[in-house]
Amino acid sequence: MRVLRNLRFRFLCLWLLIVLFGFAIVFYATRRMLNYVSEITEAASRIGQSDLSSRVPTNKRNDEVGHLALTLNHMLDRIESSMHQLHTITESLAHDLRSPLTAIRGKLEIVLSSDLKVEQSEPIVSAIDELDRLTEFLNTSLDVAEARADALRLSRTEVDLDELLRVMLNLYEPCMSEKGLRVDLRSAGPVTVLADAALLHRVIANLLDNECNHLPAACTVSIRLGASENTVILTVEDDGPGFASEIGLQMFEQRVKGRDSKGRGLGLAFVEAVVRAHGGSVTASNPPQGGALLTINWPRAAGETVNAPHSLTLVNR
DSSP states (O other): OHHHHHHHHHHHHHHHHHHHHHHHHHHHHHHHHHHHHHHHHHHHHHOOTTOOOOOOOOOSOOSHHHHHHHHHHHHHHHHHHHHHHHHHHHHHHHHHHHHHHHHHHHHHHHHHHSOOOHHHHHHHHHHHHHHHHHHHHHHHHHHHHHHHTTOOOOOEEEEEHHHHHHHHHHHHHHHHHHHTOEEEEEEOSOOEEEEEHHHHHHHHHHHHHHHHHHSOTTOEEEEEEEEOSSEEEEEEEESSSOSOTTTGGGTTSTTOOOTTOOSOSOHHHHHHHHHHHTTOEEEEEOOTTSSEEEEEEEEOOTTOOOOOOOOOOOOOO
16 A cells, blocks of 8 residues: 555655656746847847848748748848839939929029020020929928838938027028018927938928918917927927818828918928838928928937936027
């Protein structure tokens, strides 16, 4: 009887050891697999719109996770190839369209440099201005198309948005003064964002162009720049007539504009496309008190401390 109990005890101990050993193997294999999945996830999250050359890590194991990594890399190869083809097409298209425009402009300037009467030179000057607007329209249309296809190439650098706003307001001061517009800027101080400086410059220019071109005289433009831990918030509000009711939720679509607008319907489309390409968002509305309100949320540069807010008012009369 005692021998039987000993056998049972030994069998139970052996069974427990087998269970614990199996549990340890499953735990180790599961943890190793989850760590590998985590590495794949982190690597995939670092692959941005402007950097499609990175790939997720692979291993020599012939399992489902290894197949997943290979599949993701093959998919990224196809996406990178498609983006390269898109860039090639847009560059060729831009070159094919810009070349004749540049040639026509050059010939008109040669004619303009000769001795012409005022009534003869005015149509030539007007034609040159139209060619410049057409070239700008072409460039902006291509940029918007690339951004909406998540193919806009970004050269990110640290940009002080507060400083950029002040520089741009100084440039637009003559336009604002001519129309009698008042500009009220309240900023949280130096705020750094990681952005393509040239595109961000054009975003601010588009916002100020809209105010100069569409606001009646003697209106007020209120610009607010603030920052949270991870986000920069830029709001542009005015007390003008607001956004046209007929454009509704389509105000960020290309060539959508109000009936009375003299623009080409690309300003807000370009702003939204560039902000989205940088990982931000844009909203626009007509507040109940009247006017127009546009809010941009832009990712904040990593590691930057939040400054104590302070205010500054700029007035153009």
